[in-house]
Amino acid sequence: MTKTRLTAAERGEEVLQAAVVAFGAAGYQGTKTDEIARLAGVSQPYVIRLFGTKQQLFIAASNRVCDRVEQAFRRAAEKRADLESLAGAYEDLMSERELLVVLLHGFAASGEPAIGDVSRRRFGEIFDLVRELTGVSAEEARQFLATGMLLTVMTAMQVAGPERIPLPWAEELLGTMKIHHRSETD
Amino acid sequence: MTKTRLTAAERGEEVLQAAVVAFGAAGYQGTKTDEIARLAGVSQPYVIRLFGTKQQLFIAASNRVCDRVEQAFRRAAEKRADLESLAGAYEDLMSERELLVVLLHGFAASGEPAIGDVSRRRFGEIFDLVRELTGVSAEEARQFLATGMLLTVMTAMQVAGPERIPLPWAEELLGTMKIHHRSETD
DNA sequence: CCTTGTTGTTATTCACTGATAACTACGTCT
DNA sequence: AGACGTAGTTATCAGTGAATAACAACAAGG
Numbered sequence: 001m002t003k004t005r006l007t008a009a010e011r012g013e014e015v016l017q018a019a020v021v022a023f024g025a026a027g028y029q030g031t032k033t034d035e036i037a038r039l040a041g042v043s044q045p046y047v048i049r050l051f052g053t054k055q056q057l058f059i060a061a062s063n064r065v066c067d068r069v070e071q072a073f074r075r076a077a078e079k080r081a082d083l084e085s086l087a088g089a090y091e092d093l094m095s096e097r098e099l100l101v102v103l104l105h106g107f108a109a110s111g112e113p114a115i116g117d118v119s120r121r122r123f124g125e126i127f128d129l130v131r132e133l134t135g136v137s138a139e140e141a142r143q144f145l146a147t148g149m150l151l152t153v154m155t156a157m158q159v160a161g162p163e164r165i166p167l168p169w170a171e172e173l174l175g176t177m178k179i180h181h182r183s184e185t186d
Numbered sequence: 187m188t189k190t191r192l193t194a195a196e197r198g199e200e201v202l203q204a205a206v207v208a209f210g211a212a213g214y215q216g217t218k219t220d221e222i223a224r225l226a227g228v229s230q231p232y233v234i235r236l237f238g239t240k241q242q243l244f245i246a247a248s249n250r251v252c253d254r255v256e257q258a259f260r261r262a263a264e265k266r267a268d269l270e271s272l273a274g275a276y277e278d279l280m281s282e283r284e285l286l287v288v289l290l291h292g293f294a295a296s297g298e299p300a301i302g303d304v305s306r307r308r309f310g311e312i313f314d315l316v317r318e319l320t321g322v323s324a325e326e327a328r329q330f331l332a333t334g335m336l337l338t339v340m341t342a343m344q345v346a347g348p349e350r351i352p353l354p355w356a357e358e359l360l361g362t363m364k365i366h367h368r369s370e371t372d
Numbered sequence: 373c374c375t376t377g378t379t380g381t382t383a384t385t386c387a388c389t390g391a392t393a394a395c396t397a398c399g400t401c402t
Numbered sequence: 403a404g405a406c407g408t409a410g411t412t413a414t415c416a417g418t419g420a421a422t423a424a425c426a427a428c429a430a431g432g
Contacts, residue, residue: 005398005409026297029215033390043411048391108294110343111212119343124355142362146332149339157296157305169310176328191379191428218419229381234421 012050015040019061024098028058028109059118062106065099066122070129077133083144086130087178090148094161101156104149147177198236201226205247210284214244214295245304248292251285252308256315263319269330272316273364276334280347287342290335333363 006014018039022031033054037044051057069090076089093099107123110116130141150173154160159170192200204225208217219240223230237243255276262275279285293309296302316327336359340346345356 008409011409027213027215027294029213030295030297032388042409044389045391045393045412046410049410054390104290104339105294107339107342108213108291109216111216116344120345120351120353120356123343124353127355127359138358139362142336142359143329143332145359146329146336149335150328150332153290153293153335156293157309158302159306165306167306167310169313170306172324173313173328173331176325194379197379219421220419230419231382231421231423232380235380240420 008050011040011042011046015042015047015050016057016060016064019057020065020099020102021097023058023061023105024101027105028055028112028115033057055112055114058106058109059115061102062115062118063122065102066126068099069093069103069126073126073129073133082134083130083136083140084178086134086144087147090151094151094155097162098155100148100152104152104156151177194236197226197228197232201228201233201236201243202246202250205243206251206285206288207283209244209247209291210287213291214241214298214301219243241298241300244292244295245301247288248301248304249308251288252312254285255279255289255312259312259315259319268320269316269322269326270364272320272330273333276337280337280341283348284341286334286338290338290342337363 015036019031019036022036022039025031026035033047034044036057037047040047047057048054051060072089072093073086076085079085090100103119103123106115106119110119127141127145130136130144131138134141136144151160154170154173155164157170158165159167160174164170201222205217205222208222208225211217212221219233220230222243223233226233233243234240237246258275258279259272262271265271276286289305289309292301292305296305313327313331316322316330317324320327322330337346340356340359341350343356344351345353346360350356
C-alpha cells in the first residue's frame, strides 16, 4: 500500500488528482471534501489544510484540467497542426474519466465569482490557443469548441465517455463525430 | 402587491417560475429552497410542501424548461421548418434570463440518478424533435445542438445572454453565430 | 355564525459539512 | 539519543439548510 509518508507537495498532488475525479463526478457544490479525502486516502481536515479552502481546491483542480487540455493540444499540434489532430487529443483526454467534466462544472459554478473568473479566463485561453495552433478561422474554432462542449455535456449525462449508458440517440450523435474509441493500443 | 391568496396550483406555478430563475443562477446543489421561497414571496416550508422535495422541484423546473424549448421549436417550425428558424426560437428563449442554463445544470447534476434520468430522456427527445421538425441529417442536428450547448455554457459563464460580461474572445465567438440581438421590436 | 377545508406561517429539528484546534507520529540532523 | 520541524490525525465546532410539526388565517357553504 502507499501508506508511506510524502512531502506536502507530493500529497497535495495526490489530493488534487482525487479532487479532479470527485468534482468531475458530483460538481463543485455536490462534492464533499470528505469524499475527496477518502479518495486520496487522507483525513478530511488535511485536505483543507493543504489547499486552504474547498473553493481554492476546486479552482486548483480546474486549472489543472485546463493545463492538461492545453498541453495535450500543444503536443498534438507539434505532430499535425490541424483541428482533427486536436480533436484526437481531446478524445484521448476523455478516456480519463470525467476529466473534462470538471470544466463543465466550473462553467456551471460561474455564479461563484472566484470560479467564474477562472472559467472565463481559461476558456478564452483555450479558444485563442486553438486558433493559434491551427490557424483556423474563428468560425471553425467555434464549431470545434461547440462539438467539444456537446461531448462534455454528454459525458456529464453519462451517455458518452467510458462506462456510458447506451441510448440510441446518444450513440447516433456520437456516430456523427469521428470518435475512434481507443482500445488501449493504437 | 400580489399579497392575495391563490390556489395551490397557481402558487405552485409562481414557485416553479421562481425556481427556474434560482436554479438557473446557482444550479441544483447551489440553490437553497429558501432563496426560491424569497423570490416567490412565500415561506420556505411552503415551497417544500408544494413540491415535496427540493429534488422534485428541480425536476419539475427542468421539465418545464424542456417543455418550453419544445414548444418554441414546434411553433418556429410551423412558420419555417428549417434549422435557422429553430435557432431563432432558441435565441428568443435566451432572452429569458438563464432559462436554458437550467438545462445545463440538469446535465451537470446527472450524477443524481433521478435527475440524470430526466436529463437524458428530455435531451434525446429534443434531438429527435429537431430532426423530425426540420428533416435534417443527424450530422446537421448535431452541429445545431453543439452550438446550442456552447451558447448555453457561455450563458452560464455570463459571457453570453442578457447582462453579460464583455470579453473579446466571447464577443468574437458570438459574432460567428448569427445572433440577432433582439431589440424588443423585430 | 359557525364549521370545514385549504392556504399559508412560525417554530423547530436534525443531519450534514467545511473548517479549526489541539495533539501525535515520523524522520532527520547533530 | 534526543530535539526539532513537518506530515498527518482525532475531536470538535458552528453554521447551514432541507424537511416536519403544529398552528393560524382566510374563504365558502349551510
